[in-house]
Amino acid sequence: MQQSVEAMRLSDVFNSARTVFDVTRFLVVVTVFLRIRLVFNHYRLFRWFCHVFSYQELAFDACLNLHLNPRGDQRERLRF
Numbered sequence: 001m002q003q004s005v006e007a008m009r010l011s012d013v014f015n016s017a018r019t020v021f022d023v024t025r026f027l028v029v030v031t032v033f034l035r036i037r038l039v040f041n042h043y044r045l046f047r048w049f050c051h052v053f054s055y056q057e058l059a060f061d062a063c064l065n066l067h068l069n070p071r072g073d074q075r076e077r078l079r080f
Helices: 002-068
Strands: none
């Protein structure tokens, strides 16, 4: 009888350890997933900013070229 009580306690300890391990593993997986998502979102945001600013730079270059060369001669176009 004493051995079966000890076996049940030992089984409970192993089940608790397994539960703690499962919860820890779940938290690690969720943390890694969120970290990857955060990096990806930062990359998308960075790409979007580069996209917007490149268009602004192209528009600025076009306006500057038009201002300096209103006739639009190709040979006199300002080079950057």
